[in-house]
Amino acid sequence: MANKKPKQNKPKTGLARCLELASNKKGLVFLSAILSSLAAIASFVPYIAVYFIISSILKVYPNLELLDMSKVMNYGWIALAGIIANILLYFLAIFSSHMAAFGTLYELKLHFAEHITKIPLGYHLTIGSGRLRKIMDENIESIEGFIAHQFPDFVASVTAPIVMVIILLAIDWRFGIASLVGIVLAFVVQFSGFGSGAMKENMGKYQIALEDMNNASVEYVRGMPVVKAFNQTASSFARLEHAIKEYTEWVLKFSLGWQNYMPAFTTIINNIYLVIVPVGILLGANAQDYKSFTMTFIFYLLFVPAIAGILNKIMYISESFMQIDGNVARMDEIFNIPVLPQTTSPKKTQKDDVVFDNVSFTYTGKKEEMAIENVSFKANQGQITAIVGLSGGGKSTIANLISRFWDVTEGSVKIGGVDIRDISEKDLMNHVSFVFQDIFLFKQSILDNIRMGNPNATEEQVIEAAKAAQCHEFISKLPNGYKTVFGTKGIHLSGGERQRIAIARAIIKDSPIIVLDEATAFSDPENEYLIQKAFEKLMQNKTVIIIAHRLSTIRNADKIIVMEKGHLVEEGKHNELVAAGGRYSQMWNHYTEAVDWKISGKAV
Numbered sequence: 001m002a003n004k005k006p007k008q009n010k011p012k013t014g015l016a017r018c019l020e021l022a023s024n025k026k027g028l029v030f031l032s033a034i035l036s037s038l039a040a041i042a043s044f045v046p047y048i049a050v051y052f053i054i055s056s057i058l059k060v061y062p063n064l065e066l067l068d069m070s071k072v073m074n075y076g077w078i079a080l081a082g083i084i085a086n087i088l089l090y091f092l093a094i095f096s097s098h099m100a101a102f103g104t105l106y107e108l109k110l111h112f113a114e115h116i117t118k119i120p121l122g123y124h125l126t127i128g129s130g131r132l133r134k135i136m137d138e139n140i141e142s143i144e145g146f147i148a149h150q151f152p153d154f155v156a157s158v159t160a161p162i163v164m165v166i167i168l169l170a171i172d173w174r175f176g177i178a179s180l181v182g183i184v185l186a187f188v189v190q191f192s193g194f195g196s197g198a199m200k201e202n203m204g205k206y207q208i209a210l211e212d213m214n215n216a217s218v219e220y221v222r223g224m225p226v227v228k229a230f231n232q233t234a235s236s237f238a239r240l241e242h243a244i245k246e247y248t249e250w251v252l253k254f255s256l257g258w259q260n261y262m263p264a265f266t267t268i269i270n271n272i273y274l275v276i277v278p279v280g281i282l283l284g285a286n287a288q289d290y291k292s293f294t295m296t297f298i299f300y301l302l303f304v305p306a307i308a309g310i311l312n313k314i315m316y317i318s319e320s321f322m323q324i325d326g327n328v329a330r331m332d333e334i335f336n337i338p339v340l341p342q343t344t345s346p347k348k349t350q351k352d353d354v355v356f357d358n359v360s361f362t363y364t365g366k367k368e369e370m371a372i373e374n375v376s377f378k379a380n381q382g383q384i385t386a387i388v389g390l391s392g393g394g395k396s397t398i399a400n401l402i403s404r405f406w407d408v409t410e411g412s413v414k415i416g417g418v419d420i421r422d423i424s425e426k427d428l429m430n431h432v433s434f435v436f437q438d439i440f441l442f443k444q445s446i447l448d449n450i451r452m453g454n455p456n457a458t459e460e461q462v463i464e465a466a467k468a469a470q471c472h473e474f475i476s477k478l479p480n481g482y483k484t485v486f487g488t489k490g491i492h493l494s495g496g497e498r499q500r501i502a503i504a505r506a507i508i509k510d511s512p513i514i515v516l517d518e519a520t521a522f523s524d525p526e527n528e529y530l531i532q533k534a535f536e537k538l539m540q541n542k543t544v545i546i547i548a549h550r551l552s553t554i555r556n557a558d559k560i561i562v563m564e565k566g567h568l569v570e571e572g573k574h575n576e577l578v579a580a581g582g583r584y585s586q587m588w589n590h591y592t593e594a595v596d597w598k599i600s601g602k603a604v
C-alpha cells in the first residue's frame with residue numbers, strides 16, 4: 001500500500017493532496033482527465049454544426065430550394081454525434097474517476113485505520129472517538145467525492161474555456177473580443193471576491209463554527225440525561241444556542257460577503273448579449289457581406305448561453321476547492337501525529353515489577369506544564385501499589401505511561417528492569433491489563449466481549465472467568481445467555497455489570513501486571529461488594545497498580561504513593577504514612593471525618 005501520509009511539512013492544496021492520495025490509481029485518474037477534456041471539447045461540436053447549418057441556409061437564402069439538404073442533414077448528424085459523444089465521454093470519465101475514487105477511499109480508510117492504531121493510545125483519549133469517526137466518515141469520504149466528481153469537472157472547466165476562447169476568436173475575432181470582455185470582467189469580479197483575505201477568513205471561520213455547532217448538538221443530545229438530572233437545561237441549552245448563534249453569524253458573514261460579487265458575476269455572465277448586441281449593431285452597419293455577418297452574429301447569440309453555463313460551473317467548482325482544502329487539512333492533522341516508535345531489537349522481560357525512574361511527562365510538549373515531574377517508585381512484583389492524591393495530581397498519567405499510552409518525556413518506565421520502549425508492543429500488551437471506569441463493550445456477544453482478553457479461550461474458560469468476576473449470574477439471566485449480543489434492543493447492562501465484564505476480560509487475559517482505575521462511585525452496596533470480590537480474584541498473585549479514589553479500599557496495600565501536583569510527595573504503608581503525619585495522614589483524617597459525618601446522620 002502506498003504511503004498516504006503527507007510527504008512534506010508544507011501544506012498542499014486539497015487538489016494536489018487528493019492527486020497524491022490517488023497516486024496508486026494514476027492510470028484511471030489520467031484516463032478520467034482525458035475523457036473529461038474530450039467531453040468538454042465534444043460539447044462545443046453542436047454549436048459549430050449549427051453554425052454551419054445556419055451558414056448553409058443563409059448562403060442560398062431566399063432561394064431555399066438550392067439548399068443542399070444532405071449537407072444540412074450531415075451537420076445535423078454531427079451535432080447529434082457531438083451531444084452523444086459529450087454524454088458518453090463524460091459518463092466514461094465519471095466512471096473512471098469513480099473507480100479511482102473508490103480504490104483510493106478503500107486504501108485511505110485502511111491506512112487511516114492502521115495509522116490510528118499506531119499512534120500513541122493517549123491521543124485517542126485526547127482526540128475523542130467522535131472526532132475520529134467524523135474525520136474517517138465525513139472528511140475522508142469527501143475526498144472520494146472530490147476525486148469522483150469535482151476532479152473531472154475541474155479538468156473540464158480548464159479545457160472548456162481554452163476551447164471556448166479559440167472558437168470565439170476563430171469565427172470572428174471582433175465578436176470574440178466583445179464576448180471576452182464580459183467573461184474577463186466576470187472573472188475579475190468573481191476572483192476579487194473569492195480570493196480576498198476576508199472571504200477566505202470567513203470561509204475558515206464558517207467551517208469551524210459549523211463543526212462547533214455539530215459538536216455542541218451531539219453533546220447536548222448525549223448529555224440530556226445528566227442535564228435533566230441536574231436541572232441544567234437552560235445553561236446547557238445556552239451552550240448550544242451560543243454555538244448556533246456563532247454559526248449563524250459566520251454563515252451570514254460568509255453569505256453576505258458574496259452579496260455584491262455573486263449578483264455582479266451572474267448578471268455579467270448571463271448578459272454577455274449586452275456587449276455582443278451593441279457590437280453587432282456597430283459592425284452590422286458597416287458590413288460588406290450582410291449574409292455572412294448575420295450568420296456570425298446569430299452564432300454568437302447562440303453561443304452565449306454555453307459561456308454562461310461553463311463559467312457558472314467553474315464558480316461552483318471553486319467553492320468545492322475551498323471545502324476540500326479544509327477536509328484534507330483535518331485528515332492530515334491525524335496523519336501528522338507521529339506513530340509510537342517500535343524497537344527493532346525487542347528485549348524480553350523476566351520479572352514483573354514496574355519501576356518509574358525519574359519520570360517526567362508533559363502532554364503539551366511545554367516543560368513548564370509537566371503533568372508529572374521526576375517521579376520515581378517501584379511497584380514490586382506480586383504486590384499491590386496504590387496511587388492516591390487529589391484530582392489533577394497525576395494518578396491517571398502514571399497509569400497511562402505504564403502501557404505506553406504516551407512515551408515519557410524524561411526518565412524511563414521499566415518492567416523487570418527493561419525499558420518499556422525496548423519491549424515489543426505485543427509483549428507489553430500481553431504483560432499489562434487495564435480495567436478502566438469507562439468500559440467499552442463491542443456490539444458482539446457477551447462471550448466474544450470477554451474472549452477479547454484471550455481469543456484462544458474456550459467457552460468453559462470464559463464462563464470460569466465470568467464466575468470469578470461475579471458476572472455469571474446476570475449473564476445467565478440474559479435472553480441468550482453468553483450468546484446475547486450487547487447493544488441489541490432491550491439489552492441493557494448497568495455500569496457495575498459492565499465493569500465486572502471488563503474484569504472477566506482481564507481475568508481471562510491473565511497478564512502478570514494489572515492497572516486498575518477504581519470506580520469513583522458504586523451504584524449500590526451489592527454491586528460494590530461484587531466488584532470488590534471480582535477485583536480480589538483478579539489481583540491474586542499479580543503486580544497491581546491501583547488508582548484509588550477511596551482510601552478505605554487500599555488500607556492493606558503493600559505500598560501507597562501520594563501524588564500532588566505532579567510530584568510524588570509520600571510513599572509507604574498505610575500505618576507508616578498515618579503515623580508520619582504528612583499529606584496522607586491529612587487525607588486520611590478528612591476521609592474518616594467524612595465517613596463519621598455520614599454515619600452520624602449529618603449527611604443529607
Ligand SMILES: Nc1ncnc2c1ncn2[C@@H]1O[C@H](COP(=O)(O)OP(=O)(O)OP(=O)(O)O)[C@@H](O)[C@H]1O
Nearest residue numbers: 126363364371389390391392393394395396397398
Ligand atoms: N490529555 C491531556 N492533555 C493535556 N493535559 C492533560 C491531559 N490529561 C491530563 N492532563 C493534565 O495533567 C495533569 C495530571 O492529570 P491526571 O489526569 O493524571 O490527574 P489525576 O490525579 O488522575 O486526576 P483525577 O483524579 O481527576 O482523574 C493535570 O494537570 C491535567 O490537567
